[in-house]
Amino acid sequence: MGRIGAKPNGLRNLSVCRILALLNLVYVLTATHLSKAFDALVAVKNVSLSLAPGQLVALVGASGSGKSTLLNLLGGLLDPDKGEVALDGETVAGPKDVLVAGHPQIRVVHQEYKLMPNISIRENIAYALRFYERAYRERRVDELLRLCRLEAVQHHKPREASGGEKQRTAIARALAEPARVLLLDEPFSHLDLPNRLIIRDLLFDLVRGVDQPEPRPACLLVTHEATDALSIADQVGILHQGQLKQWGTPRQVYFSPANTYAARMTGPVNIIRGKHLPLLGLPAAEPDAPFGLRPEHAHLDPAGPAEGTVRAVFFQGRTSEVDVRISRYVTLRMLTQREDVQAGDQVRIRVDADRLMRL
Numbered sequence: 001m002g003r004i005g006a007k008p009n010g011l012r013n014l015s016v017c018r019i020l021a022l023l024n025l026v027y028v029l030t031a032t033h034l035s036k037a038f039d040a041l042v043a044v045k046n047v048s049l050s051l052a053p054g055q056l057v058a059l060v061g062a063s064g065s066g067k068s069t070l071l072n073l074l075g076g077l078l079d080p081d082k083g084e085v086a087l088d089g090e091t092v093a094g095p096k097d098v099l100v101a102g103h104p105q106i107r108v109v110h111q112e113y114k115l116m117p118n119i120s121i122r123e124n125i126a127y128a129l130r131f132y133e134r135a136y137r138e139r140r141v142d143e144l145l146r147l148c149r150l151e152a153v154q155h156h157k158p159r160e161a162s163g164g165e166k167q168r169t170a171i172a173r174a175l176a177e178p179a180r181v182l183l184l185d186e187p188f189s190h191l192d193l194p195n196r197l198i199i200r201d202l203l204f205d206l207v208r209g210v211d212q213p214e215p216r217p218a219c220l221l222v223t224h225e226a227t228d229a230l231s232i233a234d235q236v237g238i239l240h241q242g243q244l245k246q247w248g249t250p251r252q253v254y255f256s257p258a259n260t261y262a263a264r265m266t267g268p269v270n271i272i273r274g275k276h277l278p279l280l281g282l283p284a285a286e287p288d289a290p291f292g293l294r295p296e297h298a299h300l301d302p303a304g305p306a307e308g309t310v311r312a313v314f315f316q317g318r319t320s321e322v323d324v325r326i327s328r329y330v331t332l333r334m335l336t337q338r339e340d341v342q343a344g345d346q347v348r349i350r351v352d353a354d355r356l357m358r359l
């Protein structure tokens with residue numbers, strides 16, 4: 001006799017099928033157990049992830065952690081050794097199975113832009129729409145130039161454009177036709193702060209902006225520098241040696257990183273051993289266990305329990321980073337808005353004990 005409340009087998013199977021069908025509706029791109037090696041070097045190892053329309057995922061990892069390889073696997077530009085990528089439940093064919101590698105509904109924006117050098121920025125974008133009727137093409141190119149703030153340089157050749165303009169051209173070209181999935185390789189690297197902010201805002205508006213029409217693209221970007229990514233992503237993956245080590249919201253990975261690597265990849269962090277915690281007025285913990293403390297959770301406070309000497313002050317505009325040497329073993333980086341602190345000062349410190357992260 002079945003348990004009270006247990007469903008008959010047929011019903012249970014039906015529910016599983018319905019759940020899978022619903023997941024297929026929710027997720028546009030699904031990667032399952034992807035692996036890729038180059039000879040003995042395993043670049044991507046057993047990675048599974050899913051992307052939904054209107055979702056912006058940031059994959060963060062150090063140089064060589066496998067970000068570009070994973071992006072190329074997701075875009076159908078590389079064949080996986082194991083695992084598969086599916087778009088709307090259909091397996092994405094890789095270079096071995098298609099004449100031109102890559103899936104037409106998955107747009108990849110490469111780190112090196114890959115623009116055609118002998119035609120203008122406008123023509124580079126228009127080329128993506130070459131099979132469309134002329135009037136529509138011109139209208140759409142005008143729209144993309146406006147969206148990506150490229151009107152003023154539209155007649156420049158790529159070599160006459162700045163890095164930010166080339167990056168925006170590559171994004172505009174990728175968006176020319178409606179795409180289900182947008183994959184961007186290091187969209188913020190090599191750009192100055194104003195250009196980084198333009199691209200950050202552009203991506204946010206395109207994928208998560210309130211005025212964006214449905215269906216929205218699903219977007220995955222890879223970066224080794226998390227700050228910009230954390231501000232616009234709704235999910236963040238931490239990639240280390242080809243493996244996805246953590247997956248969560250920006251706040252989860254920032255405030256509860258899975259390990260020392262994840263803590264360092266997502267922002268400035270002090271790493272302190274358990275045996276040194278009493279130097280900060282905290283109870284001792286497992287002697288060699290690493291703990292993380294973000295600089296914004298340590299404060300200059302005349303009534304604080306710990307004492308140290310200011311080693312350096314780094315002015316940052318809205319705030320300053322201050323390095324305080326507490327002992328031979330611990331130098332703590334903290335933030336302050338005080339203007340009167342300078343190297344050599346003796347200061348007292350308080351840390352937010354509840355913000356200490358066990359790594």
Ligand SMILES: Nc1ncnc2c1ncn2[C@@H]1O[C@H](COP(=O)(O)OP(=O)(O)OP(=O)(O)O)[C@@H](O)[C@H]1O
Nearest residue numbers: 038041043061062063064065066067068069070224
């Ligand atoms: N075509 C290839 N042949 C051989 N090895 C490769 C190839 N492509 C990548 N690799 C190696 O695979 C590893 C992961 O490379 P990948 O470019 O994916 O890393 P990444 O995280 O994107 O690095 P970066 O941030 O520096 O671009 C590296 O050790 C790299 O040298």
